[in-house]
Amino acid sequence: MRNREAIEKGEDAGLAPWAQRAARSRGRVHPDPPHPYRTAFQRDRDRVTHSRAFRRLQYKTQVLPYHEGDHFRNRLTHTLEGAQVARTVARALGANEDLTEAIALSHDLGHPPFGHAGEKVLHELMAEHGGFEHNRQSLRTVDHLELRTPQYRGLNLTHETRAGILKHGTSHPRYGHPVPLPQLGRSPSVEAQIANQCDAIAYHTHDIDDGLRAGLLVWEELFDLALLHRALGAAGSEFRGADPDSRPRLAIALIDVMATDLASASWERLVASGVGSADDVLASEPLVGFSPEVEAQRREVAAFLHERFYRHHLVVRMAAKAERILRDLWRAYRSDPRQLPPQALKAAEGEPDARAIADYVAGMTDRFAMDEHRKLFDPHSHV
Numbered sequence: 474m475r476n477r478e479a480i481e482k483g484e485d486a487g488l489a490p491w492a493q494r495a496a497r498s499r500g501r502v503h504p505d506p507p508h509p510y511r512t513a514f515q516r517d518r519d520r521v522t523h524s525r526a527f528r529r530l531q532y533k534t535q536v537l538p539y540h541e542g543d544h545f546r547n548r549l550t551h552t553l554e555g556a557q558v559a560r561t562v563a564r565a566l567g568a569n570e571d572l573t574e575a576i577a578l579s580h581d582l583g584h585p586p587f588g589h590a591g592e593k594v595l596h597e598l599m600a601e602h603g604g605f606e607h608n609r610q611s612l613r614t615v616d617h618l619e620l621r622t623p624q625y626r627g628l629n630l631t632h633e634t635r636a637g638i639l640k641h642g643t644s645h646p647r648y649g650h651p652v653p654l655p656q657l658g659r660s661p662s663v664e665a666q667i668a669n670q671c672d673a674i675a676y677h678t679h680d681i682d683d684g685l686r687a688g689l690l691v692w693e694e695l696f697d698l699a700l701l702h703r704a705l706g707a708a709g710s711e712f713r714g715a716d717p718d719s720r721p722r723l724a725i726a727l728i729d730v731m732a733t734d735l736a737s738a739s740w741e742r743l744v745a746s747g748v749g750s751a752d753d754v755l756a757s758e759p760l761v762g763f764s765p766e767v768e769a770q771r772r773e774v775a776a777f778l779h780e781r782f783y784r785h786h787l788v789v790r791m792a793a794k795a796e797r798i799l800r801d802l803w804r805a806y807r808s809d810p811r812q813l814p815p816q817a818l819k820a821a822e823g824e825p826d827a828r829a830i831a832d833y834v835a836g837m838t839d840r841f842a843m844d845e846h847r848k849l850f851d852p853h854s855h856v
């Protein structure tokens with residue numbers, strides 16, 4: 474049986490010089506004895522996937538709410554799709570797949586309900602208390618809000634995973650954090666950079682796919698996007714109008730062309746930079762990214778989605794409804810924090826009530842937030 478030491482030796486021999494090595498991790502806030510056959514980064518990944526916050530992603534909106542259809546992406550499926558792409562790119566670049574996956578799986582754990590509308594309204598409501606930012610909240614979730622052992626709070630992840638989650642998140646002193654924040658370099662690790670870029674690959678692709686499925690985007694609007702023509706050309710396909718077979722083929726082709734370009738362009742950049750260690754990466758400029766041509770085409774897709782999908786009147790109406798629900802919940806809890814469950818107040822003991830409320834609201838699923846709103850504001854609802 475391959476034990477942990479054998480896996481770590483395999484990392485030393487098989488990974489590129491710029492990759493993080495589990496055996497050289499800077500450790501955890503609370504020392505844990507090593508596992509006999511799992512590396513430190515593998516344990517991080519497993520702790521994340523077994524967490525409550527990870528399971529709750531299933532009922533958190535990506536763009537379209539879960540109740541609009543069974544096949545639209547939610548925050549969990551988005552996370553899994555992004556992690557799969559990230560592992561593929563990490564393998565191609567000789568980076569640490571386990572660390573890349575751990576970061577990709579945990580980067581959205583602190584995301585509130587109702588997608589970016591939820592983050593926007595929480596940031597506004599928390600303006601006088603350090604604001605709200607999902608990367609920082611994801612770190613707060615794994616460091617403090619999750620409970621897995623009576624010995625300490627949080628999942629007690631490694632420094633490398635924690636730094637990858639935070640990336641460049643706000644360091645505002647009023648954004649409470651119960652343990653020291655991970656020290657960040659000039660750039661994130663290669664693994665964190667991969668997870669970040671593959672997150673974009675995943676959401677660009679599935680937002681187009683979901684928009685088409687929902688009828689909020691139409692094929693003719695896509696014809697001028699260079700990246701889509703590039704993707705289908707590489708796949709030997711052409712647009713076929715409203716043919717339902719074209720939509721999944723388009724998603725596959727988009728992921729393939731972007732991931733391939735990301736791996737190729739990043740490899741060239743990493744080799745040309747001369748970085749000889751993971752520490753060199755932290756001291757350098759970001760090195761993982763698309764070629765200039767594909768990056769320009771990706772930005773064109775992002776602008777298109779912002780204008781035609783995220784600003785679609787039906788998406789705007791859904792977001793406005795979500796904002797009203799969260800504002801109402803916030804006002805109710807702020808007027809009397811005793812309406813919060815005792816464990817929510819205890820988790821933020823010693824911090825302002827506003828942070829306890831933000832933690833509680835951010836942890837809600839869409840479904841729970843709507844149920845809680847009904848309990849608080851519908852006089853005929855059970856509390």
